[in-house]
Amino acid sequence: MIQGFATTEGTSNFATKSTAHKDNFRKIHDLTLSNIGIGTYLGNQDLETDRQQKNAIKQSILQGINVIDTAINYRAQKSERTVGKAISELIEDGRIARDQVFVSTKNGYVTNDADMPEDFMQYVMKEFGRKGIVKEGDISAQYNCITIPFLEDQLARSKKNLGLDCIDLMYLHNAVEGQPQMSHDEFIAQLKNIFEFFETKRKEQSIRFYGLATWECFRVSKDKPDFLSLAQVVDLAKEVGGSDHGFRFIQLPYNFSFDQAFMQKNQPVGSTQMTFLESAIHHNIGVFTSVPLMQGKLLEWIKSRPEFSDSSPSVNALQFVRSTPGVLAPLIGQKSESHVEENMQALKIPPYSEHEFSSLLKKLTGGV
Numbered sequence: 001m002i003q004g005f006a007t008t009e010g011t012s013n014f015a016t017k018s019t020a021h022k023d024n025f026r027k028i029h030d031l032t033l034s035n036i037g038i039g040t041y042l043g044n045q046d047l048e049t050d051r052q053q054k055n056a057i058k059q060s061i062l063q064g065i066n067v068i069d070t071a072i073n074y075r076a077q078k079s080e081r082t083v084g085k086a087i088s089e090l091i092e093d094g095r096i097a098r099d100q101v102f103v104s105t106k107n108g109y110v111t112n113d114a115d116m117p118e119d120f121m122q123y124v125m126k127e128f129g130r131k132g133i134v135k136e137g138d139i140s141a142q143y144n145c146i147t148i149p150f151l152e153d154q155l156a157r158s159k160k161n162l163g164l165d166c167i168d169l170m171y172l173h174n175a176v177e178g179q180p181q182m183s184h185d186e187f188i189a190q191l192k193n194i195f196e197f198f199e200t201k202r203k204e205q206s207i208r209f210y211g212l213a214t215w216e217c218f219r220v221s222k223d224k225p226d227f228l229s230l231a232q233v234v235d236l237a238k239e240v241g242g243s244d245h246g247f248r249f250i251q252l253p254y255n256f257s258f259d260q261a262f263m264q265k266n267q268p269v270g271s272t273q274m275t276f277l278e279s280a281i282h283h284n285i286g287v288f289t290s291v292p293l294m295q296g297k298l299l300e301w302i303k304s305r306p307e308f309s310d311s312s313p314s315v316n317a318l319q320f321v322r323s324t325p326g327v328l329a330p331l332i333g334q335k336s337e338s339h340v341e342e343n344m345q346a347l348k349i350p351p352y353s354e355h356e357f358s359s360l361l362k363k364l365t366g367g368v
Helices: 008-017 045-061 074-092 120-129 148-161 186-205 232-246 276-282 299-303 314-324 337-348 354-364
Strands: 025-030 030-035 037-039 067-069 101-106 166-172 207-213 246-255 265-269 270-273 285-289 331-332
Touching: 008 030, 030 166, 037 045, 045 074, 045 331, 045 337, 067 074, 067 331, 074 101, 074 148, 120 148, 148 186, 166 186, 166 246, 166 299, 186 232, 207 314, 232 246, 232 276, 265 276, 265 299, 276 285, 299 314, 314 331, 314 337
Parallel strands: 037 067, 037 331, 067 101, 101 166, 166 207, 207 246, 246 285, 285 331
Antiparallel strands: 025 030, 265 270
16 A cells, blocks of 8 residues: 655655645645545446546646545445546656655445445445445445444455555545434534544544545525534534544535525524635635536536636636635546646646735626
């Protein structure tokens, strides 16, 4: 396994040597991270997709991205493996060092192994049921499981898939959305157990940070059963890990269509109400955003809007998202060489200034 993790010095050196515009790196929690990351969600479970994805990751890193995001269930464990191979090959070739790249993955969804020709339920029973890792009732109808034995097993598998001795960021994956049968109080009680588990793994240096990768819970109104207060989660992390706790990052959807994190004041902070992104700034939580292009569905809409520059639609989307106050970096999925080249044009230009972002926002919203 590759030893080490992203460090202050390593990520700073990466940014210094990068050909990307110097304003496309941000400092958070003593790390210097690119304001665009590469995602690895979509793709077939075949060798050709492995090849394309691995090459896209390598190409992206060499052009200035040092944030790589994956999950154990993405492509049934194959995405984690291609991330690991890409990083390993770049290190072996002397192109990067382990301490220069920030790797995140996610545990929580039950997945099979695409490299093992077995029926899904056969795999689950063999790997988890018969070994006592999961018992009846542990797995929700959404195929989500957040028991400690399962998460411990998944962390070990993720480390092996990635070939990394330490993972920079481990997310709990869509836990609120994946456990609708749990009451809020039950969920918070289990989240405390999970944070205690993560803090133990931090001490063992199996992970550096932990967070929540989410879909709806931070974007819905407070009266919804799946609403989650960021302040409550931060307080829980402080209770478990003290001021030096490892809960430092969130992932959630944000784009021109999913704008709730920026527009909706649903998060209590003291006696006031803030948007989620305002709340994240207040709590010093780094926010990575998913689906910046809505899996390509926003590209035609962007093309139709005269407010955007002459850049490609994907660059315009990335530019808007990464320039939004409170967003650390959007995560863009890309596999073909042409898509990487197109999207990486965003690294050659700086993000919008505060004034430029505000002006564009007013044009898009009709001055609201």
